Amino acid sequence: MASITLTDVVKKYGDGYPAVNGVSLDIKDGEFVILVGPSGCGKSTLLRMIVGLEDITSGELRIGDAVVNDKAPRDRHLAMVFQNYALYPHLTVFENIAFPLRLQKGKYTEEQIKDNVEFAADTLELREHLDRKPANLSGGQRQRVAMGRAIVRDAQAFLFDEPLSNLDAKLRGQMRTEIARMQRRLGTTTVYVTHDQTEAMTLGDRVAVLRKGELQQVASPRALYEQP
Ligand code: ADP
Numbered sequence: 369m370a371s372i373t374l375t376d377v378v379k380k381y382g383d384g385y386p387a388v389n390g391v392s393l394d395i396k397d398g399e400f401v402i403l404v405g406p407s408g409c410g411k412s413t414l415l416r417m418i419v420g421l422e423d424i425t426s427g428e429l430r431i432g433d434a435v436v437n438d439k440a441p442r443d444r445h446l447a448m449v450f451q452n453y454a455l456y457p458h459l460t461v462f463e464n465i466a467f468p469l470r471l472q473k474g475k476y477t478e479e480q481i482k483d484n485v486e487f488a489a490d491t492l493e494l495r496e497h498l499d500r501k502p503a504n505l506s507g508g509q510r511q512r513v514a515m516g517r518a519i520v521r522d523a524q525a526f527l528f529d530e531p532l533s534n535l536d537a538k539l540r541g542q543m544r545t546e547i548a549r550m551q552r553r554l555g556t557t558t559v560y561v562t563h564d565q566t567e568a569m570t571l572g573d574r575v576a577v578l579r580k581g582e583l584q585q586v587a588s589p590r591a592l593y594e595q596p
Pocket residue numbers: 381387405406407408409410411412413414
């Protein structure tokens with residue numbers, strides 16, 4: 369895993385007001401940072417810049433010691449889990465999780481693919497579902513498959529964009545537990561966007577509050593939510 373360091377990062381779409389306006393944030397190796405803020409404050413833009421799906425207008429982004437501003441997404445070795453995860457309906461759970469490895473043709477042997485998929489499946493308690501198709505899974509199991517696809521790549525860090533917002537309350541609770549457990553097992557560096565205070569309280573080492581593209585506050589969940 370690796371640290372993620374943002375220094376004065378700016379994103380301008382066209383010539384409007386910057387969507388992200390000078391954000392500096394030091395995310396330590398293994399740290400779980402929650403990103404909160406009102407709709408339109410720049411959360412998704414920030415995640416997309418980190419993962420490399422969006423260019424950085426100015427400022428510097430480091431993963432570990434390397435400046436990655438100009439690196440392609442595939443060279444950043446990050447894993448992103450989106451709100452609307454899409455699984456391949458015709459593929460089994462095993463093949464859905466293996467998919468990112470198969471895309472990198474020739475890089476992994478069948479043996480390595482099997483090992484990696486089984487490790488991800490064990491971490492997410494999907495071992496007995498590997499032969500099933502997504503249609504035969506619960507919502508929470510599907511979301512875990514989406515996470516399996518993210519963790520199977522030996523990522524340097526995870527980025528989550530409201531991964532649980534489409535699940536009902538019971539499943540959200542289960543998934544929170546699951547993510548916390550995965551974090552303990554893998555010691556991953558994580559940036560996690562959510563509106564849910566319970567998720568922030570249970571998962572976050574620190575909470576970063578974004579407002580109009582600027583970091584307003586970075587604090588422990590306790591300090592943030594228990595202040596007057
Ligand atoms: P959040 O994820 O916090 O809701 P976003 O990062 O999606 O915020 O958006 C931040 C700002 O950037 C908003 O004002 C939004 O309208 C604008 N924005 C986001 N994506 C684009 C885009 N592709 N083109 C132009 N403006 C965008």
